[in-house]
Amino acid sequence: MKHTISILLENRFGAFDRVANLFSGKGFNLHSITIGETEIKDVMRMTIVTSGNDQIVEQVLKQLNRLVDTLKVVDLSDHARTERELALISINYQKGTLEELKNICDIFRGKVVDINNKSIMMEITGPPAKINAAVNVLMPFGIKEMARTGTVALKRGEQINIQKNEV
Amino acid sequence: MKHTISILLENRFGAFDRVANLFSGKGFNLHSITIGETEIKDVMRMTIVTSGNDQIVEQVLKQLNRLVDTLKVVDLSDHARTERELALISINYQKGTLEELKNICDIFRGKVVDINNKSIMMEITGPPAKINAAVNVLMPFGIKEMARTGTVALKRGEQINIQKNEV
Numbered sequence: 389m390k391h392t393i394s395i396l397l398e399n400r401f402g403a404f405d406r407v408a409n410l411f412s413g414k415g416f417n418l419h420s421i422t423i424g425e426t427e428i429k430d431v432m433r434m435t436i437v438t439s440g441n442d443q444i445v446e447q448v449l450k451q452l453n454r455l456v457d458t459l460k461v462v463d464l465s466d467h468a469r470t471e472r473e474l475a476l477i478s479i480n481y482q483k484g485t486l487e488e489l490k491n492i493c494d495i496f497r498g499k500v501v502d503i504n505n506k507s508i509m510m511e512i513t514g515p516p517a518k519i520n521a522a523v524n525v526l527m528p529f530g531i532k533e534m535a536r537t538g539t540v541a542l543k544r545g546e547q548i549n550i551q552k553n554e555v
Numbered sequence: 556m557k558h559t560i561s562i563l564l565e566n567r568f569g570a571f572d573r574v575a576n577l578f579s580g581k582g583f584n585l586h587s588i589t590i591g592e593t594e595i596k597d598v599m600r601m602t603i604v605t606s607g608n609d610q611i612v613e614q615v616l617k618q619l620n621r622l623v624d625t626l627k628v629v630d631l632s633d634h635a636r637t638e639r640e641l642a643l644i645s646i647n648y649q650k651g652t653l654e655e656l657k658n659i660c661d662i663f664r665g666k667v668v669d670i671n672n673k674s675i676m677m678e679i680t681g682p683p684a685k686i687n688a689a690v691n692v693l694m695p696f697g698i699k700e701m702a703r704t705g706t707v708a709l710k711r712g713e714q715i716n717i718q719k720n721e722v
Contacts, residue, residue, distance in 0.1 A: 424587050433703070
């Protein structure tokens with residue numbers, strides 16, 4: 389099963405290493421990793437998408453919780469969540485294909501962020517499955533280069549049910 | 556100086572560890588790390604934004620080049636490039652502040668991706684400096700949670716100068 393693990397981590401020397409080392413030698417398939425700043429100074433959020441045996445994932449979560457650098461560890465797979473990813477995709481074009489590429493970009497609500505005489509660069513964002521779909525459609529045109537951020541995710545806010553007579 | 560380093564990496568067991576270990580103990584300030592899929596099967600692109608002594612960065616680049624897992628290492632700081640980042644930001648709101656938050660989201664060309672009775676979640680993309688600006692504007696409202704992907708970057712295509720008489 390695929391797991392999306394969110395870790396709040398102190399931006400301390402070697403913290404990143406210590407987390408990476410936990411995942412090594414465990415037979416994990418790492419799909420993506422992102423580490424970015426948070427709303428708190430010197431605290432980073434690491435989001436790891438991995439697939440592996442559920443028991444092993446649980447074991448790693450426990451070990452992560454025990455690291456001095458981790459402030460919070462959540463397996464978001466258990467929660468309603470919003471997942472997003474960003475991709476920069478550079479595609480070769482010839483005369484006649486540019487309009488088609490522009491249309492595909494529009495369909496995926498992407499943005500053209502660079503163009504020259506030979507290639508066009510798009511920025512596409514969305515859930516990882518949407519990025520996969522865009523890559524599949526663009527592949528036949530000749531993808532020159534691609535950089536995907538990997539997934540970030542946040543728990544969705546709890547929906548509070550308001551009684552009808554309160555409205 | 557800030558460096559944006561792009562590494563093409565085989566998605567091999569422990570590759571991620573070996574790269575992480577190179578950066579440890581070197582006194583680097585890691586600003587962000589992303590690892591995502593590329594256009595090539597089993598090849599990942601790692602983008603590291605770091606600041607540190609230029610000489611040490613050069614030394615690490617050489618060591619990265621020597622790792623069996625790395626296929627290509629580029630310091631994009633030397634090139635014209637497009638940098639992008641995505642942030643999911645969840646903000647508390649009270650009666651009366653929702654319209655203001657919606658306006659801020661529009662100004663940053665963001666998208667509202669979740670809302671409940673207490674909080675609103677936005678997706679904002681752009682160069683890292685734009686995300687910083689959005690965070691600064693949203694901070695006074697009370698950021699509940701935030702997940703930033705960290706920076707991805709691609710070299711801009713070379714601009715080929717066409718002679719005037721060729722057009």
